Every structure is written in C-alpha cells, then in structure tokens.
Amino acid sequence: MIGFIKKDLLMIKSNFKLLGILIIVYAIMGLMGEIDVSFILPFMSVMVMISTFSYDAYNNWDAYSISFPDGRKNNVKGKYIATILMTIIVTIITLLLSFIISYVNTKTINFEETLVSMFGSLFGTLLVLSFTYPIIYKLGVEKARIAIFLIVFGFIFLITLLSSYINIEFIAKSLSFLENYLIIILTLIMIIMVYISYKISEKIFSKKEF
C-alpha cells in the first residue's frame, strides 16, 4: 500500500515547481494584503490531487493498479492517504506563511484567528475532497468535472433559496451553546465525512471494470 501513496506523492512532486511558484505569488499577494492565504492554499492542494486523477486516466493507471497485489483496495486507500498527507503538509506551510504575513503586516501574530481560519479552510478542503472523489471514481475525471460543477451550483442555488425562508440567525443562536465544542464537533464531522467518502469510493472501485 505504501507504494500507492508514494505514487501519488511522486506525481505531485513533479508539480512542486508550479506549487512553489503559486505559494510565492500568494505569499506576495498576502503580504500586500490582497488575499487571505489560509483559504487558497489548502484548496489548491485538492486541485493538485484532482489533477493526479487526470494523469491516472490518461495512462489507464487504474486498470494497471488492479494487476498489483490487493490493487483494487490499495488504489483507493493510497489516493485518500496521499491526499490527506498533502493537505496536512500544505496546511502547515500555509499556517507558517500566515504567521509570517501577519507578523510582517501588523508586527503581531494573532494565533487564534489564524488557527480558526486555517481550520475552516481545512474543513472546506476535506469537504470538497469527500464529495468529489467518489464522483470521480464513479464517472471518471472528465465526466466528474461537469457533474461536480452542476452539483455545486445546484447546492449553492438550494442554499440561497432556503436562506430566504429560514431564519439563519435564529439557528445560529439556538446552536450557540455548542460554540465551545465547535472544534471537536467539526473535527469529528471531518473524520466521519472522509471515512464515509472513502468507503463509498472503495465500493465503487471494487466493482469497476476497465
């Protein structure tokens, strides 16, 4: 299984240059106060991971991987673990970058605020991952792009529609007693979300034919 994780990380390595350039560009923009880096970089890591699916598809890697010992299981497992590792690494880099930017701009470091915004972006990243990967495994990366696009817009539309009928402030107030446990709750949700997504992808891939 380690081989499968390595494969994805080595593929990302060949994109390191691009990633490095983007980090520098975002860092400069962050220093200029143009953007909040904490939201961009982790999200970018998922985009890089999704690009590995394109390379996989181009050379029919999925079919090849099944010829390896326990290939059907390890293909999916490797992809998820590599993605999580990648997300953690990028999150750490972003966190350091955020501290530096915050220090340079304001001469102080606001640990709590930075950590909270990082946590939010990590949650968003894993939400996107959990949602996207099973669709990619089911439809293939090309068709999945369109499906994901449609679903995301459908979701936004639905939320917008619902928000005009639902009193969000009321919900926020009635849930305010959870505030102290928010990080724990969100962490649990993240773990469950990724696990369910992994299980769905594994199931899809176990039946897939090439």
Place this chain on the structure above:
Amino acid sequence: MENVLEIKNLCKKYDNFELKNVTFNLPKGMIMGFIGENGAGKTTTLKLILNIIKSNSGEIKIFNQNIKNDKNIKEEIGVVLDDIFFPEILTPNDINKIMKGIYKSWDTSLYYNYLKQFSLLTNKQIKTFSKGMRKKLEIITALSHHPKLLILDEPTSGLDPIARAEVIEIFQNFIENEDCSILLSSHITTDLEHIADYITFINDGKIILSKTKDEILDEYGIVKCTEKEFSKINKQDYVKYKKTKYEYEVLIQNKKEFKTKYDIKIIDKITLDDLMILMIKGEE
C-alpha cells in the same frame, strides 16, 4: 503436468461482443502464445484473468487458487498490458520507489540492471520515451519482482526487430527457471514460432484450438491444388479452404491420414500466420 493457469467455461457478455466458454490450461514452465485477430477476445481474456474485468460465469485458477484470492496470486504475477501503465509524468526512478512498496519481492538491483541493459534513462519522465523504450520499461517493470507467471498483452508490438530480439531473449532467460511460465498474446506470430510451447487460438470470443506448437506444426498443413483435385477432397478431411486466382489453398488437420487417402503428395508446412488467415478468412 501441473498447470499454473486453468480457465474453464469463461463467459463475458458485452452489448456487441461475447466471450463464450473459453477453456484452456497453461502448464508450468511453458510459454503459451495467445493468438487471434483484433477484437477476437484476447485482451478481454487477459483482463478477466487479472480481475480487471469480471466474468459472467466460469472459473479461473492461478497456481491452483481461485483468482478471488487476489493478494497472494498477484504477488507472483508480472503484467504487461497494451496502453496501460504508470502515469507518464513519473520516471523509472519513481517506478522503483513505488514498486518497492507494492511487491515484497521487488528487486531493485535487477530492475536497474535491466534499465542499463536496455539503455533507458532513469531520471527522465516516461512521456519523453519513444514507444519502443516505453514498452521495454513496461516489460522490465513486469520482470523485476521475480514473478512466476508473466501475462503479456502484445509485448513486442511497437518494437523494432533488434529490440524485439532482445525482449524475446529476456523471455527465454526468464523461462529457463522451470517454475516460470508465460501467457503471451501477440499479432507477431513469427515471434511465437520461435518461443512458444503452446498456442491457443481465439476467434470471435471462442477458443478454436489450444495445443502444443509442435502438434500444430506437425499435424496441420496446406494443400495447394486445382479445382478438380479439390472437388475430390471430402469435407471432413479439411478444415477450411481459400480460393486464390490460380489454385485452392486447403487447410488440413491430419497430414499423415491425408497422404494415405489422397493422391496429393505435396503438403506445405504451415506457419501460424497461414493458420490464422485460413481459419478466419477461409471457407468451410
């Protein structure tokens, strides 16, 4: 003789193609050439063996174990499939790092020896390789964990004659170890005439014959005769025939018996190409 691969009544149905009751065995220590025209079902059969696709019915046993016992079996199999490989942004060095984490028996020094032997650069992305170089890398990758069974789909296609000779030599060296066997599909039947012990011929999803190469080359023959001579041959004494501009080419299955029955003494030796063409294109 012990079989490394046993396939029994294997069926797979698609909308426009069907694999029907495919049955054959590959004995240990042998090279089997798997021949047939494009779309006959060779790749489908190989993919079924590897569990890349799933059969509708039938049984596949490798090393006497059902292929559902995936993990142990695949540790011992090396695979080269057409247009199926590592993502091309990886390098041969990357492949080594990855395979070390996939096969327990991955042999780094053997892999690098092969790379050196075939003059393949270790730090270049696969996408910079020519088709022939890529094929060689695929073969090297399949061989470097000391598999006991090689499953190869068109491994010599796209290779120039010299590279083909090199690759075939590697297969011959591989088979010198009596525990090792190869199932090899190929269009290039001359390669198979050199190295194969067994030939299995598939046409339109059905196995037409599966015998030792020597049996085929000894038993089958081509009779070239006039229309008048052909009219005297009983239908049960030939397999297929083809009418050319000047003569009839008749594929027969039992040279000895034919010689005793008919007054036609010149029976040409058959090549696998002739056999394929007459079997597929010939009339009954």
